[in-house]
Amino acid sequence: MDKKFSILLVEDEENLHEALKLNLELDGYEVTGAYDGAEALKVVQQEYFNLIILDVMLPEIDGFTVCETVRLQNPDIPILILSAKSSSADRILGLKKGADDYLTKPFNLEELLIRVSKLIKKSERLNSKEPLPEVYQFGENKIDFKALEGFSKTQQKIPLTKKEAMLLKLLIENKNEVVTREKILQAVWGYNVYPTTRTIDNFILNFRKYFEADSRNPRYFHSVRGIGYKFTED
Incomplete structure (x- = not known):
């Protein structure tokens, strides 16, 4: 094994x-x-x-x-x-x-x-979900997983850390489904025993800043209280 x-x-x-x-x-x-x-x-x-x-x-x-x-x-x-x-x-x-x-x-x-x-x-x-393409587009935003870059709707280039790219990938692969905090921490951080969930919250806040038109009323990146996080796309 x-x-x-x-x-x-x-x-x-x-x-x-x-x-x-x-x-x-x-x-x-x-x-x-x-x-x-x-x-x-x-x-x-x-x-x-x-x-x-x-x-x-x-x-x-x-x-x-x-x-x-x-x-x-x-x-x-x-x-x-x-x-x-x-x-x-x-x-x-x-x-x-x-x-x-x-x-x-x-x-x-x-x-x-x-x-x-x-x-x-x-x-x-x-x-094990379907693999995502190397460049993923949602709305007017774009993420290049290989180059570790994002592009906002104004085409501003956003450098992404490896962890940010991994978390984005996990959320997008599970589009419209809630991904539990446990699953995120295991898949992205690889911990068996977890750090605080604030770690993930900070990442989600960054994603909203990068990719949402109005970060207070997110369209794509949502927190589901007490359970986890969700990426939604119409």
Whole structure:
């Protein structure tokens, strides 16, 4: 595996937690552990994960509530629920709360590893968007990604930093969709643990200054409170 995918493992039963962590690490994943629902929600706020493996019966906050809460903040991250409850009503509840897959205990370890791999591959496919052309035009503005330059509607040349170009590219590739702060910080800054979101806010303010006719009423670059940022084009 060239790129190490990171997994958040939320399981309060210590022996099972250790066994799963070990097997996932042997498969090449980076694993962060949490033993209760409150801890899981705290960790999700601070780090980026490619997958969450989530037990249902957890202390503090149960797995279904954790799943629902994570979904409100991050619609993309794959969630695999592990549960001792095997009734179809519980299964349906888990999927309704936003889980991508549901595995009942006791489970076959090999099956779990196959499902983990499939979920991560699927989310990677969804995240790899069509590549943008080297020069992208919107309204009367233009961005040359290769030359790291932008041109405003008055054709004024704007030198762009590499990070600015990367962020512009990410937002434009996901045109008309909200890109979460976590995804931006992971893709552009490459941090697993984040700096403040003000960092991104400053970039967005610059983009408005460069490319908007009225930076107070932006047409292209929007902040979506508490979630992330969006590039829109009519």
